[in-house]
Amino acid sequence: MPRRGCSSACANVSPVRLDAMDFVITTLLNALTLISILMLVGLGLAISFGLMNVTNLAHGEFVTVGAFAVYFVQSMGGSFWLGLAAAPIAGAVVGCILEFAIIRHLYSRPVSTVLATWGVSLILQQGLELTFGLGAKPVTPPIEGTLDLVFTVYPAYRLILIGIAMLTLLGVVLLISRTSFGLDIRTVIQNREMAEGVGINTRRTYAIAFTFGAAIAGLAGGLVAPLAIVLPQMGVNYLANAFFVVIVGGVGSIGGLVAGSVFVGGLTSILNYQISPSLAQAIVLLAAIVAVRLRPNGLFNGASR
């Protein structure tokens, strides 16, 4: 976590106020970084778990695959940006194969889906370990250094990450609300049998939506790769948090996704400053349970799908 004291740019501000301001803004930006990642990972889970009732325990591996895609491209001499372009493609390929080979045969058997995707998750983790070897993989950010934001100094790459995540989310909102395919998805989500009845190939729509969610998770993995420890097991953390996001935020709307991400990401970032990460994680889980108890249908409820 970046923590900086006073910089020469703001010498006129009193040190006490400056420290407070620095702290607030840095915490805010840290939270925003985590929230951005959680939103992207949660988006795919909101599609599969929230809307298609598929509990995909291999969703975290889409993140891992995305991060490894960036590592692989960089290790072959490619740029970070090329790797970042490859990340969603890698996620989509794995997601598409998973949907086609396993999930589509188990739509009516939710418990089997849990077991099957857990197995796939382990296979992917071990497969990555066998292919790339043990140990954390180095990924270098495209831009080193910091940006002076008057009140605080913040790593430039994190700001780029936040920007890309927001643009991606905006793109998804536009895709779902404005395009013909988005209309198909909303139709299938609301009433699958009737969607089929008006001539929509719902099986295909599901497959595309699932693949799309995997691609976005892959992108999240690519974005987070320079900040995180890139390991075959890294997806597990994102999986748990993404489930919190979807369950706390409420199923079926972008608003719920944002609300859940802000809740989980915001709380985690603030607590991480004060206490150890594992305790912070436990408190976030506790808060999530309380939130779900108080608002069983999600923090953000009744928005349009």
Add this chain to the structure above:
Amino acid sequence: MLRTLAVSAGYGLLPVLNGIDLSVAPGEVVGLLGRNGAGKTTLLRVIAGALRASGGAVVLGDKDLTNAPAFRRARAGIAHVPQGRGIFNQLTVRQNLEVGTRAAKDRGDSGIPADIFGYFPILREREAQIAGTLSGGQQQMLAIGRALCGLPSVLLLDEPSEGIQPNIVQSIAELVPRIARERGIAIVLVEQNLDLVLKASDRCLVMEKGRIVHEGAPEAFADETLLKDLLAL
């Protein structure tokens, strides 16, 4: 021409349809009568592909659709307006109609046909309204209008009068035969409201325990003793 040949179907081990032979010509309205549980709704679901036939065949023109999934049947020209109407509640009226055009995709979809609004002017007025906020009667009109957006050759209507105020039932009774004639659509009408079904149909069939047990012109059903006998009214 829609035909079912010795169609049988059921839910799990429970048989509901026992060899149904039905044929409906373009422009014809066939009314299906029968007590609750006779299999009327199930027959429509089997024709639409929402439920698989366990035997027999569903044929549209020269195409055997028995094993086709529901969306292929919709694209082939079979439109189903189910019980409860199946409106997409969170979409606008216009979006519902737009989704309805998906069925015409393979047959030269040219958007929402303008004459739909001739049958249902209210849909034009309410174009931007969220469909879930429409009244029951308006939703029924939307459901039929949406079905017509797919340029169907067969229209399956399941209890269009359910939960609808009487004056709208009246206008549906007038519209159904008009739509069949003007667009050359074969219509199968399942209905509990006898006035509606006798007024709108060219021919009526009575179902009992998964079979067709009686067939006749609507006038023949005006005889109350026959109705009592067949429908236990």
